[in-house]
Amino acid sequence: MSSIAQRPQRADARRNREKILAAASVAFAESGLEAQVEDIARRAGVGVGTVYRHFPTKEALVEALAAEHFEDLAAIAEAALEEQGDAWEVFAGAVWRSANAAAADVAWCEIIGGHPTAVQAASRGRQRLAGAMTTLIGRAQAAGLMRADATVDDVRTIMCGFGHVAAAQRAGGALDWERYLEIALDGLRAR
Amino acid sequence: MSSIAQRPQRADARRNREKILAAASVAFAESGLEAQVEDIARRAGVGVGTVYRHFPTKEALVEALAAEHFEDLAAIAEAALEEQGDAWEVFAGAVWRSANAAAADVAWCEIIGGHPTAVQAASRGRQRLAGAMTTLIGRAQAAGLMRADATVDDVRTIMCGFGHVAAAQRAGGALDWERYLEIALDGLRAR
DNA sequence: CGTTAAGATGAGGTCCGGTTCCGCTTGGTG
């Protein structure tokens, strides 16, 4: 059973996998999750067949990138755990940093906004993110700076709205995601 | 030139137009704007060709319904203009009523959320809505109950987020649009 | 009741985008 010690992946294959991931990242950032597989292949300089050799389905590609993004968000939140000072500012800073990271990337906005495919996957990063956020929220509440009934889900909900506002803004709507966050975070503050 | 006084539209045609509009309304409410033309035709009890006779394109159908929805929202806001009492409560009440009207209708959420097609159209209703909202906001600010820098665009932004949160909620996410609105509106309140 | 043009129909055209598949290429190994 455990004789799966096959010959390791060929070097060019490993390289192609990376190229595809990078190309997909760019394409999705520009065009959102409806970017086309053929476009991704072209950017990566490979044929569509190669993309499908590495990722059985377009959805798998999306999941891989979504997982990556959630890991990034988790890293931001975990870094905030180390910060000293006003607990509200630490929390809000983490949210702002997350938003800034995501805002320029259409697909990232869609993922945060709750795109069905992305919601399933990325459980590991999402859990790390939720864990760190819970702590940040707890501290801000303990300091009396955040409304006592706030939960991680509230933050998730706000970030869902954020994702779509940012996406709509990039699509040309006269919206402003920074303003959105300002208001929404104010709504989480203690009165 | 002005001899366009053709024979009036046939009675069955007028009836069919209404049936199509009603069917589309239901289908879109259930499945969102990606509901299929064939499904709409089936619900209306007509052939697809008939749908296309009345609406040159699916987009035209969406626009017609979007316009209707914005008129409804405008009516809600204008009704609020007549209300007496706490200016903040009047404003918030109008927003809550709008949200309640839209929340059960997937397409309505998508439209409010800033669906590209819908944004173009419906200019008349949107203007009425914006006008009434501006007055409501002004009154609440004059009473010192709303943050002084709030604008109609802020409300639009919040409602964009709302639309998507509500849509995501219907799609199964563990989100809660009522909680969302509670927080967002709190963010608009004067401190 | 006959005539006519508006209206209805729905099978099929067309386009689009994900996925497959088979013949060719190539890195790795003996």
Place this chain on the structure above:
DNA sequence: CACCAAGCGGAACCGGACCTCATCTTAACG
């Protein structure tokens, strides 16, 4: 260097959704 399986390419396939059109139906009017 010879060999071969892993890997690659991209034309073809396929399903799904919007839309068209040639043919049939019927409301309206004299």
